Amino acid sequence: MVASGNNYKDKVSQLISWGHWFSFFNIIAAMLLGTRYIVHSEWPETLLGQLYLLLSWVGHFGFLVFGFYILVLFPASFLIPSQRLMRLFAVLFATLGLTVLLLDTHAFTTLDLHLSPLVWDLLLSGEKSDLNARWQYLFITVPVLFFLQLLLSEWLWRKLRVLTRKHVGGPIALVFGLCFLGSHLIYIWADAFLYRPVTMQRSNFPLSYPMTAKTFMEKHGLIDRSDYAKRKEEAGKEESPLIRYPIDKLSFSDQGTNQNVLIVMVDGLRSDMMTAEIMPNLTAFATNNINFEDHYSTSNDNTVGVFGLFYGLPGSYLESIRAESASPVLVSTLKKRNYQFGLFSSDNFSSPIYYQTIFEQQKLAENSTNTQEPNDRLAITNWQTWVEQAQQNDDPWFSYVELLSVQEFEEGGDYTPKFTPSLSTTAKNTKLSNTSELLKNSYKNAAHFADELLGKVFATLEQQQVLENTVVIITSNHGTEFNETGTNSWGSNSNYSQYQLKIPMVIHWPEQDAQTVTQTSSHLDIVPTLMESLLNISTTSDKYSSGQNLFNMDPERRWVLAGDSKDIVVIQNRTTTVVDRYGNYQVYDENYQLKDERRPKLSTLMQVMHELKRFYHPQN
Structure with missing residues (x-):
């Protein structure tokens, strides 16, 4: 019974360690797909705006993927006794996650919308268009993603001891944590002072909800709410994108009717x-x-x-x-x-x-x-x-x-x-x-x-x-x-x-x-x-x-x-x-x-x- 208990603990420990590394490489994959949001969105003109973009890109996708690991794969490590079955489950889940992310990037670059009931209805409508024509490519993409996830799963399991000995998990987690915290602190400041190069990036990434703290800052005398409302009214909506109006230089045939x-x-x-x-x-x-x-x-x-x-x-x-x-x-x-x-x-x-x-x-x-x-x-x-x-x-x-x-x-x-x-x-x-x-x-x-x-x-x-x-x-x-x-x-x-x-x-x-x-x-x-x-x-x-x-x-x-x-x-x-x-x-x-x-x-x-x-x- 003692041996059996130790064996169970060892299996769970190995699966948890493997899950951390599996999540890390899927974070990298999610960040690579996330570059599509960056390319499609307006590029910030200031260094602080660019720093926020970098921090939020790393921190957000790190938090997003690791959050799903904590909610799904971590408890599954205790519930699924077979390491092969557990790894298969993780591969299926990761493939599904990256597929949804890929769909979201497609919806964002096409409609400027993240996945929603409307977007799903449009994808499944059966109406012929460029949007759901590309949706058909998933029949090719999903098997490729699944195969790559299988390779990653097997490679990590074989290299688990080597990776564990490197003791780099702590520093990696620290980097992601600091990026996540730093991006939200910058956004808190930018939201309070209507700093557009940062606030315009609010909805670039899926499931992104940057923190604000206007009530806390007002309570401690850091901002005045009435002054903030006045500045916001004068400046317009702070995250509004830059506009080309008119798109081209105007030309005229003559001076018009003079009416x-x-x-x-x-x-x-x-x-x-x-x-x-x-x-x-x-x-x-x-x-x-x-x-x-x-x-x-x-x-x-x-x-x-x-x-x-x-x-x-x-x-x-x-x-x-x-x-x-x-x-x-x-x-x-x-x-x-x-x-x-x-x-x-x-x-x-x-x-x-x-x-x-x-x-x-x-x-x-x-x-x-x-x-x-x-x-x-x-x-x-x-x-x-x-x-x-x-x-x-x-x-x-x-x-x-x-x-x-x-x-x-x-x-x-x-x-x-x-x-x-x-x-x-x-x-x-x-x-x-x-x-x-x-x-x-x-x-x-x-x-x-x-x-x-x-x-x-x-x-x-x-x-x-x-x-x-x-x-x-x-x-x-x-x-x-x-x-x-x-x-x-x-x-x-x-x-x-x-x-x-x-x-x-x-x-x-x-x-x-x-x-x-x-x-x-x-x-x-x-x-x-x-x-x-x-x-x-x-x-x-x-x-x-x-x-x-x-x-x-x-x-x-x-x-x-x-x-x-x-x-x-x-x-x-x-x-x-x-x-x-x-x-x-x-x-x-x-x-x-x-x-x-x-x-x-x-x-x-x-x-x-x-x-x-x-x-x-x-x-x-």
């Missing part, structure tokens, strides 16, 4: 408000001009909706644009053409996207309403005065007017309500029997008031006799929901239903006939339309935008993009697909109800993912 441009943004206005009862002026204007019936904002969020309008790019690029303070090609081109700028907002353009990137802060200060409270009436009055003065100059003008009454409908305003009962006609101490009706009526009243202001805009353009030389665009940044989807969603920025994304788009373009366009369009299309049809750019739109010219849309267009830095939203006929940052997805019908057993087409998603990374700098 004026007016864009009126009615914040929070959804498409079904454009009726003869609620918005008669806008409805009549749409009838006599170009009405895009199926138009979508780039997001359900204020900032991203405006970003998509002026940049013609999906919301995923927003933080990179902010980090580099890149001006929209539309605005910079208009400045070069000596356009006069008239910018008017009822809240002085309080959103940072305006004064940080889109417009110059000095210009905003000159032309804003200069009032503390939002005042749409004053914004329109100031605009009317400015238009009259701008007409005295021979240069064309660009004007942008932002109206906030609709978005701020719950606050009421200095207008007489048409639809009752509403919040303004109901005493605050009165029990609300139908909150939804009160909110909707208040919203309609705000939309009706905004329509009155739009009527003044149209009248002014006619009085100044400039309508026939002015491109007029009336739209919104997003819609507003009153829980029509039954998901307890109110307002905006809560889901991607048509109530929050579908908005009006009415364009008056001189010498263009009135028409109703039923093809799906997007805010992404405004920039290429103005650049091509107004400014006569000869560079193709794919070099500076993700949209299409509204007057020359592809009849085969199957989808448009929306979303933000967290979610990818693909709008198609009768479906909306939402993919989060982890690759999890949901497919909804036209009423924003989940569809059973529905997955996005692989070919469509491949096109979407390509569009979402096309403007980033090419990898080294």
Whole structure:
């Protein structure tokens, strides 16, 4: 019995020693495969960023492989008595692990996603594409990996005594441990001080969750949380990759048409408000001009909706644009053409996207309403005065007017309500029997008031006799929901239903006939339309935008993009697909109800993912 017990201990001891060396060489193998992540990702420009990359590469894969050894192979060494059977089990497990890692590198280099339910569905979809065509190579790769693991297993077992005598296991473990600890300490500092060359590497490797310690540092007086939030807001998202915008130098056929441009943004206005009862002026204007019936904002969020309008790019690029303070090609081109700028907002353009990137802060200060409270009436009055003065100059003008009454409908305003009962006609101490009706009526009243202001805009353009030389665009940044989807969603920025994304788009373009366009369009299309049809750019739109010219849309267009830095939203006929940052997805019908057993087409998603990374700098 004693001999038998000692024999068991010897076998287990040998298997544990062998397992350590087996794990070490698989760490090396995992690191070699991990170089694919490094090659595909943005190369850090600073020495500290490069040091972090080296430490995290060694430390992360060392921790990852050894962690699986501790969780699986180490306890198996006690449970599987036969050394041959145990080694076979380890070989199978290692082959599986490296195969999954190989698949993950393929998904990352192809879709910029690590393995997730979406990626697995795409791989197993059976749809023919480059992604799952390469998946077929696993039938060759897996047997090769298995054979190499068998050779490694046998060689290590035979050389186990020699390797054990070298006493290098401790120093090797120390190196991996220091790399792991060092990488996390560097990231803690970088996260606290928004050091981009390090924080941009956060998601490069699979199952990577770098440590942060902002709460601990704040508790000990090392950082100020409010100051941190302010710096983060000013700098943009710290891990945002570098962007090429535009991709190539722009060239133009001539100086363009020299027509004026007016864009009126009615914040929070959804498409079904454009009726003869609620918005008669806008409805009549749409009838006599170009009405895009199926138009979508780039997001359900204020900032991203405006970003998509002026940049013609999906919301995923927003933080990179902010980090580099890149001006929209539309605005910079208009400045070069000596356009006069008239910018008017009822809240002085309080959103940072305006004064940080889109417009110059000095210009905003000159032309804003200069009032503390939002005042749409004053914004329109100031605009009317400015238009009259701008007409005295021979240069064309660009004007942008932002109206906030609709978005701020719950606050009421200095207008007489048409639809009752509403919040303004109901005493605050009165029990609300139908909150939804009160909110909707208040919203309609705000939309009706905004329509009155739009009527003044149209009248002014006619009085100044400039309508026939002015491109007029009336739209919104997003819609507003009153829980029509039954998901307890109110307002905006809560889901991607048509109530929050579908908005009006009415364009008056001189010498263009009135028409109703039923093809799906997007805010992404405004920039290429103005650049091509107004400014006569000869560079193709794919070099500076993700949209299409509204007057020359592809009849085969199957989808448009929306979303933000967290979610990818693909709008198609009768479906909306939402993919989060982890690759999890949901497919909804036209009423924003989940569809059973529905997955996005692989070919469509491949096109979407390509569009979402096309403007980033090419990898080294």
